[in-house]
Amino acid sequence: MEELLRMEHISKRFGNFYANQDINFSVAKGEVHTLLGENGAGKSTLMNILIGLYQPTEGKIFLNGQEVRIDSPSQAVKLGIGMVHQHFMLVEAMTVFDNIILGDKHAKGVFIDRAARRKEIEALSEKYGLDVQLDKLITDISVGEQQRTEILKALYHGAELLILDEPSAALTDIEVEGLFAIMHKLIGEGKSIIFISHKMREVLRISDRITILRLGKVVGTVNRADTDGQKLANLMIGKELTESQYEKIDASGAEVVAELDHVDFNKESKHSGLSDLSLKIHAGEIVGVAGVDGNGQTQLAQLITGVLAPDAGEVHLKGKRVAVFDPNGFIEHGVCHVPEDRNLQGLIGDMSIAENLVLKDADDARFSKGRGLLLKKRAIGDYARRMAEKYDVRCTSVDQSVRSLSGGNQQKVILARELENDPALLVMAHPTRGLDIGATSFVHEQMIGARERGVGILLISADFDEILEMSDRIVVCFEGGIMGEFSGKNPPVEEISLAMTGK
Amino acid sequence: MDWVSSLLLATVRLAIPVLLISLAELYGQRAGMVNIGLEGLAAIGALVGFLVCYITGSNWLGLLCGALAGIAVNMIYAFSTITLCANHTVYGMAINIFAPALASFIYRVYFGTGSDLKQIVTMSSVAIPGLKDIPIIGGLLFDQSPMVYLTLLFVVFTAVFFGRTRAGLSYKSVGEHPQAAATLGINVIGVKYLACVICGALSGIGGAYLTTCYSSTYTDGIVAGRGFIALAAVIFGRWSAGGILLACLFFGFCDALQIKLQVSGIAIPYQFFQMIPYLATVLVLSLIGAKQAGPRANGQPYRREQR
Numbered sequence: 001m002e003e004l005l006r007m008e009h010i011s012k013r014f015g016n017f018y019a020n021q022d023i024n025f026s027v028a029k030g031e032v033h034t035l036l037g038e039n040g041a042g043k044s045t046l047m048n049i050l051i052g053l054y055q056p057t058e059g060k061i062f063l064n065g066q067e068v069r070i071d072s073p074s075q076a077v078k079l080g081i082g083m084v085h086q087h088f089m090l091v092e093a094m095t096v097f098d099n100i101i102l103g104d105k106h107a108k109g110v111f112i113d114r115a116a117r118r119k120e121i122e123a124l125s126e127k128y129g130l131d132v133q134l135d136k137l138i139t140d141i142s143v144g145e146q147q148r149t150e151i152l153k154a155l156y157h158g159a160e161l162l163i164l165d166e167p168s169a170a171l172t173d174i175e176v177e178g179l180f181a182i183m184h185k186l187i188g189e190g191k192s193i194i195f196i197s198h199k200m201r202e203v204l205r206i207s208d209r210i211t212i213l214r215l216g217k218v219v220g221t222v223n224r225a226d227t228d229g230q231k232l233a234n235l236m237i238g239k240e241l242t243e244s245q246y247e248k249i250d251a252s253g254a255e256v257v258a259e260l261d262h263v264d265f266n267k268e269s270k271h272s273g274l275s276d277l278s279l280k281i282h283a284g285e286i287v288g289v290a291g292v293d294g295n296g297q298t299q300l301a302q303l304i305t306g307v308l309a310p311d312a313g314e315v316h317l318k319g320k321r322v323a324v325f326d327p328n329g330f331i332e333h334g335v336c337h338v339p340e341d342r343n344l345q346g347l348i349g350d351m352s353i354a355e356n357l358v359l360k361d362a363d364d365a366r367f368s369k370g371r372g373l374l375l376k377k378r379a380i381g382d383y384a385r386r387m388a389e390k391y392d393v394r395c396t397s398v399d400q401s402v403r404s405l406s407g408g409n410q411q412k413v414i415l416a417r418e419l420e421n422d423p424a425l426l427v428m429a430h431p432t433r434g435l436d437i438g439a440t441s442f443v444h445e446q447m448i449g450a451r452e453r454g455v456g457i458l459l460i461s462a463d464f465d466e467i468l469e470m471s472d473r474i475v476v477c478f479e480g481g482i483m484g485e486f487s488g489k490n491p492p493v494e495e496i497s498l499a500m501t502g503k
Numbered sequence: 504m505d506w507v508s509s510l511l512l513a514t515v516r517l518a519i520p521v522l523l524i525s526l527a528e529l530y531g532q533r534a535g536m537v538n539i540g541l542e543g544l545a546a547i548g549a550l551v552g553f554l555v556c557y558i559t560g561s562n563w564l565g566l567l568c569g570a571l572a573g574i575a576v577n578m579i580y581a582f583s584t585i586t587l588c589a590n591h592t593v594y595g596m597a598i599n600i601f602a603p604a605l606a607s608f609i610y611r612v613y614f615g616t617g618s619d620l621k622q623i624v625t626m627s628s629v630a631i632p633g634l635k636d637i638p639i640i641g642g643l644l645f646d647q648s649p650m651v652y653l654t655l656l657f658v659v660f661t662a663v664f665f666g667r668t669r670a671g672l673s674y675k676s677v678g679e680h681p682q683a684a685a686t687l688g689i690n691v692i693g694v695k696y697l698a699c700v701i702c703g704a705l706s707g708i709g710g711a712y713l714t715t716c717y718s719s720t721y722t723d724g725i726v727a728g729r730g731f732i733a734l735a736a737v738i739f740g741r742w743s744a745g746g747i748l749l750a751c752l753f754f755g756f757c758d759a760l761q762i763k764l765q766v767s768g769i770a771i772p773y774q775f776f777q778m779i780p781y782l783a784t785v786l787v788l789s790l791i792g793a794k795q796a797g798p799r800a801n802g803q804p805y806r807r808e809q810r
Contacts, residue, residue: 051686074688089683091676093799101669102676103687110668157687 002029003065004192005050005161010059012045017396019045021216023059027161027194030187034195034203036236037213038436039406040394043196046213047163050194051083052076078105082154083163088146090138096145097121097134100153124155128185144175151182155191162186163194168202169434180206198236198436200229212236237438246448248489249472251285256319257425257456258304258335263313265299270479274299274310277482279475281425281456286447288471288488289460291500296480297460298340301429304458305337306330318424331360334424338414338431340460342407346414349403353395354384356402357417391416392442408439415446426450429460444470464500468493478502510759511643516717518755519654520545520709524733525740525747526661527705532737533665534698535678537591537802540580540598542730544703545710548573550606552711553623553721554613562626562715566650566708569715573707574700576602581699585692588804599730607723626650626716650716655748662744674698678798681805691805706730728781735784742797750787757783 005027012020020042027033035043048054050061052070061068063079070076076083090099101107101117118134125132130148138146147167154162164183168176183193183206197203203210204224212219212235219235258281266273271294281287289297302308304315309325316322317333339345347356358364358380363372367380384398391412395405402410411431418426428447432440447457447470460477461467467474474491476483476499483499486492524541531538538544548569556565580598583589614621626648634645644655664671676684677694685691709729714721732754739753740746761779 053685072688073686077686077688083686085686089680089686091679091683091799093679093796094672094676098672101672103673103684103689104669105688107669110670112667112669112672 003027004029004031004063006062007046007050008060008062010046010049010061011057012042012049012054013057015396018216020049020056023213023216023218025211025218025221027192028208029192030190031208032183032187032193032195032206034197034207034210035213036198036203036210036232038198038236038438039408041213041236042216043213044165045216047083047165047194047196050076050163051081074103074105077103077157077159080158080160081163082157082159082161084147084150084154084165084167086165086167086169088150090146090149092138095135095137096132096141096149099138099149100134100156102153104157106158121152121156125152128152128155128189129182130155142175143170144172144178147171147175147179148182159191161192161194163196165196166198167195168197168199176202200232203232204229214238233437236436246444246470248487249285249451250489251282251456251472254282254284254454256280257283257317258458259316260304261314261316263303263310263315265303265308265310265480267311267480271295272299274303274480277313277480279482281458283424283456284451284454285472286451286457286459286470286488288467288474289458289477290464290467290474290496291462291477291483293462295477297429297462297477299480300477301337301340301427301458301460304425305335305427331421334422336418336421336423336426338411338418338426338428340429340433342410342414343403347402347410350401352399353388353393353402353405353413354380354398356413357384357387357398360417360421387416387420391446408435408442411435411439411443415443419446419450423450423455425456425458427458427460430462431459432461432463432466464497476500506763508639508642510756510763511639513759513762514752514756515643515647515651516755517758518751519651520712520717521729521733521736521754522654522658522748522751523709523712524706524730525736525751526657526744527702527709528733528737529661529740529742529744529747530705531698531702532742532798532801533675533678534695535681535798535800535803535805536581536584536695536698536702537595538577538580538699538702539592539595539734540577540602540730541702541706541733542726542728543598543600543602544573544577544706545713545726545730546603546606547576548707548710549714549725550610550710550721551707553714554609556623556715557621560624562624565623565715566711569707569711570704571707573705573710574703576605577699577703577706581696584804585695585699588806591802603723603726610721610723620720622719623715625719648716650712658744658748665744675798678800681800695805709733732780732784735788738797739787739791753787754780754783 003026007023007025010020010023011018023046037043045054049056050070052073052075055071061070068079070079100121101112107113107117121134130152132145132148132152133141167179171179186193195206207224209221209223210227210232211221212232214236260277260279263277264275267275274296289300291297299308303310306325306327306329314321317335343349358367362368362375368375381398388395388398393409393412395409402413431443435443451457459470468491471488473488474486474496476496478500479502483502486496524545528538528541551572552565552569555568556562576598580594583594584591628647629649630646635641665675673684673689674694676689677691681691710726713725718725736747736750736754740750757780761776764776765773
């Protein structure tokens with residue numbers, strides 16, 4: 001196959017840290033080439049170099065055999081490189097049409113010739129099956145349609161090489177099928193695609209070749225036909241990863257650490273309320289809450305951590321009825337929370353790793369004098385460094401802002417803060433969402449470790465495989481109520497799936 | 504009837520400076536620059552406009568130099584917020600404190616502290632033949648100073664620019680989602696600086712209008728809160744040129760009404776009438792505040808390598 005892009009010996013250094021080191025990478029015409037790697041392996045850096053946001057410290061880029069310098073995003077657009085970012089680059093207050101023609105270079109004239117542009121866009125959308133409603137505002141269309149808009153926009157700006165960054169992350173299964181159909185059409189027309197993902201199943205289905213990155217270096221490039229999921233995973237994390245089988249525990253005789261007793265909250269709403277929900281969590285067990293997102297799981301997590309107060313029903317912590325609902329009281333009762341949105345609820349992005357680690361305990365005598373009056377900076381720093389090592393937080397310094405960490409490392413900071421508090425109950429909402437394999441298995445091992453220390457864990461996850469793998473007991477949440485309870489040992493998968501749809 | 508028509512005439516005249524300053528803010532906010540320093544920019548524009556007009560006798564030259572002064576002062580805000588990513592409110596406020604003080608300092612240095620009033624000749628009206636004889640609106644719209652015509656034409660230009668042109672679309676995207684704009688090859692930093700040049704120029708002209716076309720003298724505090732009313736007008740006008748025109752006519756009307764009432768001889772202390780435009784501003788903002796929806800990335804710094 002004819003070569004479209006070749007990146008030779010690319011290095012990118014930030015300070016004395018190499019985000020990319022001596023990377024060789026090429027894409028042929030009409031090929032789907034996957035970039036696979038854990039968070040922080042250097043995929044995004046490499047792509048940012050390709051689209052002109054970063055300048056490589058060393059290395060050359062060739063397009064169609066010609067050496068090119070890509071020193072700005074507009075240069076990349078001119079060279080026919082288009083990227084669909086994981087977080088879409090769409091102006092929400094504008095229509096689909098306006099977004100597509102935005103920054104248009106090939107049309108002439110001061111005014112926008114809407115009729116002519118529309119014809120061009122419609123022709124493209126027809127050709128590739130990119131179905132969009134041009135006159136709708138971005139805020140009014142689905143995530144899948146926003147993604148099609150992004151692809152259409154890249155094609156309209158003349159992209160020959162499309163970079164799709166984790167395109168399936170935000171899509172439903174049906175939308176993913178649609179995306180794959182579109183990708184097939186694109187390569188059929190001779191376009192090339194760089195596909196970034198860590199969903200093994202999808203990677204194996206759609207790729208022609210796969211390049212694996214680890215710690216900023218290329219580990220290898222393989223043809224799809226010559227590999228399988230296990231081999232890829234091993235290459236990616238650099239060690240043999242054996243499919244973990246955790247033992248399931250029956251803790252029904254142990255102390256009840258938390259109990260919800262016929263709890264109602266915002267009962268009328270099927271998707272953001274709870275109705276007549278009862279649930280017990282024993283010490284030393286993992287209770288998995290399965291269910292399609294938006295069936296009250298968010299409210300369940302907030303209620304059992306004291307963020308919300310129920311409209312009716314009772315909550316007991318270690319056998320004591322809770323009278324006042326406030327998060328601080330719950331924390332004092334040993335309830336810890338790994339919230340569903342790391343950046344919104346779990347961390348303060350602009351504060352340092354060290355500061356985030358001691359957020360809850362700043363008035364502890366270990367970290368301050370006079371109950372929080374004067375912080376012991378050095379003690380906090382030492383503690384943070386110990387935690388960073390213990391929880392494998394990869395950072396250049398604990399004074400670095402949490403925002404600058406990758407998702408997996410952010411989650412480890414939260415875990416360190418919550419688990420070091422010796423909780424009685426640990427509530428985890430989507431604890432591995434958006435994490436790569438390595439970070440996911442780290443989180444899971446920490447959960448098992450906590451369980452063995454006698455922590456009761458409530459695991460809320462939309463990832464059914466995770467629920468099956470981790471839970472000692474499984475309950476299904478549907479429209480704010482519990483649809484059924486199942487043992488985690490040999491769980492009846494069919495039955496649980498049905499319960500998730502309310503049957 | 505005569506009372507009403509003179510009220511309407513004053514409405515238009517008083518709306519123009521607020522309109523100019525509001526348009527300045529519109530051009531700023533469309534590129535994500537929430538400049539609350541309009542009051543200061545207008546003050547320096549008023550002084551420089553007056554001074555140049557006093558020395559050269561040319562109102563036009565006064566307006567031009569008012570614009571240049573506005574741009575010069577606004578570059579402090581531009582450099583701090585765009586290049587240094589500083590807080591918009593802090594630097595806007597700094598300009599509000601600094602520029603009016605600079606204006607009165609220059610005035611005193613040049614004219615001394617004596618109490619005699621320095622005066623210039625305001626720009627004279629230019630009637631448009633034919634059109635001015637249309638009843639009611641003839642006098643209102645076609646027998647005014649050229650600045651009124653120019654400002655109204657500029658409203659039309661602005662509406663077309665943001666609504667119909669490719670450049671306008673790109674400009675708007677900078678205020679909504681600068682990262683997206685940058686990936687499409689739009690020069691975000693350039694547009695933001697351009698926005699500050701336009702904002703400084705229009706605010707400066709708005710201030711200079713007060714001295715060269717309206718009051719014929721310069722006094723401290725001549726802008727009298729119009730910079731803040733303009734901020735309200737942008738929100739009230741929903742970030743559209745047409746909406747802002749209506750909002751400014753409303754505020755102009757309130758201003759004209761209070762002047763009329765002051766001289767009407769009603770036995771109420773005139774200070775109460777003076778409150779009318781400001782009370783109207785507060786009232787309007789509290790009524791529409793709930794549905795506020797400005798450019799998405801307003802007031803946020805843009806860093807290219809942000810993750």
